[in-house]
Amino acid sequence: MENRQIIEKYSFFVESNFSEDHFFKDVLVACYEKKFIDEAILKRISYERLNILKTQLKYYTKDESSSVMVEVAENLMEGIDYTLGFYLKTFNTLELIIEKLKNESLSQMLETGRNLIKETVEESKKLLEYIMENKLKVNNYSYDDTIDHGISLFFDEYEYFFAPHEGEGSIDYQLYMDNMNYKGIEYIRNYLKILSLENEFCSNFDICEINELLKGYDKRSEELLINVFELVLINSLGAIICGKSSSSLNISSADRELIKNKLENLSVEKLQEELLKEADKCFKILSIKNKELIAYIRRSVIKLTDWLYESIKVDRLETVFISLDKNEDDESIEYIDGKKLSNTAFKNLSEEIRECSLIQDKIKLIKNNIKSLEDMIDILNAECLFEDEYIALFKSLSKLELILLTKHISDLNFDREYAKEWYYEFKDYILSLDEKDKESIGEFKERIRVI
Amino acid sequence: MNEIINLFENNSLEKQVFDEIIECNEVTRDYSLKLNEEDVKEIIKTRNIALEKSGRIEFNGQIINKLIIAFRDSPYISQHNYSETINELVEIFYNYKNETLDFIGDEELIEIMKEYFDNYCQGSLELLEGKVLYKIADNIRNGVKDYTNLDSEKD
Numbered sequence: 049m050e051n052r053q054i055i056e057k058y059s060f061f062v063e064s065n066f067s068e069d070h071f072f073k074d075v076l077v078a079c080y081e082k083k084f085i086d087e088a089i090l091k092r093i094s095y096e097r098l099n100i101l102k103t104q105l106k107y108y109t110k111d112e113s114s115s116v117m118v119e120v121a122e123n124l125m126e127g128i129d130y131t132l133g134f135y136l137k138t139f140n141t142l143e144l145i146i147e148k149l150k151n152e153s154l155s156q157m158l159e160t161g162r163n164l165i166k167e168t169v170e171e172s173k174k175l176l177e178y179i180m181e182n183k184l185k186v187n188n189y190s191y192d193d194t195i196d197h198g199i200s201l202f203f204d205e206y207e208y209f210f211a212p213h214e215g216e217g218s219i220d221y222q223l224y225m226d227n228m229n230y231k232g233i234e235y236i237r238n239y240l241k242i243l244s245l246e247n248e249f250c251s252n253f254d255i256c257e258i259n260e261l262l263k264g265y266d267k268r269s270e271e272l273l274i275n276v277f278e279l280v281l282i283n284s285l286g287a288i289i290c291g292k293s294s295s296s297l298n299i300s301s302a303d304r305e306l307i308k309n310k311l312e313n314l315s316v317e318k319l320q321e322e323l324l325k326e327a328d329k330c331f332k333i334l335s336i337k338n339k340e341l342i343a344y345i346r347r348s349v350i351k352l353t354d355w356l357y358e359s360i361k362v363d364r365l366e367t368v369f370i371s372l373d374k375n376e377d378d379e380s381i382e383y384i385d386g387k388k389l390s391n392t393a394f395k396n397l398s399e400e401i402r403e404c405s406l407i408q409d410k411i412k413l414i415k416n417n418i419k420s421l422e423d424m425i426d427i428l429n430a431e432c433l434f435e436d437e438y439i440a441l442f443k444s445l446s447k448l449e450l451i452l453l454t455k456h457i458s459d460l461n462f463d464r465e466y467a468k469e470w471y472y473e474f475k476d477y478i479l480s481l482d483e484k485d486k487e488s489i490g491e492f493k494e495r496i497r498v499i
Numbered sequence: 500m501n502e503i504i505n506l507f508e509n510n511s512l513e514k515q516v517f518d519e520i521i522e523c524n525e526v527t528r529d530y531s532l533k534l535n536e537e538d539v540k541e542i543i544k545t546r547n548i549a550l551e552k553s554g555r556i557e558f559n560g561q562i563i564n565k566l567i568i569a570f571r572d573s574p575y576i577s578q579h580n581y582s583e584t585i586n587e588l589v590e591i592f593y594n595y596k597n598e599t600l601d602f603i604g605d606e607e608l609i610e611i612m613k614e615y616f617d618n619y620c621q622g623s624l625e626l627l628e629g630k631v632l633y634k635i636a637d638n639i640r641n642g643v644k645d646y647t648n649l650d651s652e653k654d
Contacts, residue, residue: 115562117554
């Protein structure tokens with residue numbers, strides 16, 4: 049009989065989806081509803097919880113104030129619940145949790161929870177150090193910035209005593225499978241663990257190939273919020289499906305055809321099965337033994353199955369299995385902008401242009417005085433030219449100037465930026481050029497970087 | 500919000516506050532000041548409304564006692580305006596806890612109120628609330644170090 053009860057409790061625990069962020073309250077409510085704890089215990093816990101809050105409020109106000117804003121009290125209470133939940137989550141079964149709730153005082157639990165949080169902070173700091181030392185040499189700003197600066201901000205600001213559930217740092221780099229339900233140090237611990245696993249997997253591949261893969265994904269991949277692991281995992285699976293060396297990441301058009309032929313007739317379930325088999329091969333070939341990494345990759349494979357299935361259906365495999373960008377001629381061109389006019393000089397020039405009645409005079413003034421892209425854009429925005437005059441000016445511009453203006457317009461976010469008249473005139477002018485010029489402007493626009 | 504407030508209110512804090520205010524009559528006897536049970540109930544009601552209006556919760560109920568004890572020797576308080584004045588002071592106190600961004604503690608705020616009430620305001624609650632505390636709160640929000648100085652400019 050007792051055994052049956054235990055099994056029921058166990059199965060209840062497995063079925064119950066306690067939230068990560070309100071674990072303590074969820075467990076308490078669930079245990080009370082299922083009668084695992086009685087009303088007397090619940091009352092005792094509520095009473096102790098309130099007393100803890102009172103003590104916490106005294107610390108918070110340095111005992112100088114007997115009242116606080118409701119939001120302050122709520123936040124402190126959330127911190128208390130978080131710390132209690134942090135401790136209770138260390139037990140694997142609901143039975144153990146119930147035993148603790150019944151026999152241990154809340155202040156004891158809080159104390160242990162706080163110590164665990166402090167330990168976790170220290171462990172996470174060490175893990176961050178390890179990640180910093182072993183980070184991938186990839187060209188991606190969000191990856192570098194998050195590891196080098198963003199996460200440290202969390203530790204600088206973290207308040208384990210009053211607000212253990214808060215703190216975010218400045219994390220831009222997206223993991224393939226992040227858990228946003230975690231809060232405070234739990235979130236950072238989980239983020240760092242997964243980041244470390246993703247790095248561990250990627251470090252099995254040649255870093256030059258990874259960078260070529262990122263370039264193949266997008267010429268400006270260094271500026272994008274992309275996940276490196278996702279791209280590497282997908283291409284490594286693709287390589288294995290094609291029977292290539294597992295450490296190669298390149299997927300050609302012919303490879304994509306081969307992948308399509310192999311996978312196109314599979315149902316989603318069969319596709320998942322197949323991908324998991326390929327992942328198993330990958331573990332063997334790359335000698336991956338880390339169980340956490342193996343589990344993470346398997347979960348990632350399950351996540352990407354639906355997307356791959358849809359991509360096969362619509363014949364868009366080139367967006368899934370990316371070809372490496374090995375084009376060495378395709379290096380970026382750096383443009384260093386010329387000297388800007390002073391505000392007064394710019395004001396005088398724009399007034400002078402407005403006073404001109406002939407477009408030739410306006411163009412002459414612009415050509416002789418404007419030496420920087422920024423000033424050129426400002427002049428175009430300053431309503432010095434009207435209607436056909438824009439086209440006349442554009443005709444007088446060099447190819448480089450046209451490329452720079454094209455880049456400026458394509459970089460603008462039109463949702464926020466008020467579209468100026470000259471944008472439309474410029475667009476019409478570019479469209480009127482011959483195909484060769486248009487193509488060449490488009491190509492250089494991608495490669496040019498304004499410094 | 501409700502959960503926390505209810506939890507605080509359910510644990511007989513009000514009864515405790517009531518008894519403590521009644522006990523204050525012992526201390527104010529020498530100044531011929533006394534609150535009857537109805538007065539106390541009214542003051543507690545004012546406190547509860549003021550707390551709710553200012554979005555605050557109190558975790559021990561000593562503010563009313565502290566105000567009574569601090570103001571008991573004021574030359575501008577006598578039995579005929581005693582209850583009414585305490586009521587107003589309670590309301591002003593919680594309002595200015597918020598307005599001063601919790602920058603000053605209870606004791607200091609009460610001290611400031613008493614000092615200005617007895618001297619600068621000569622017993623005028625309107626002056627205390629509308630001018631003195633308004634200026635002090637403004638000073639605090641603007642980062643003025645000498646925030647109790649009513650003639651101060653921004654630092």
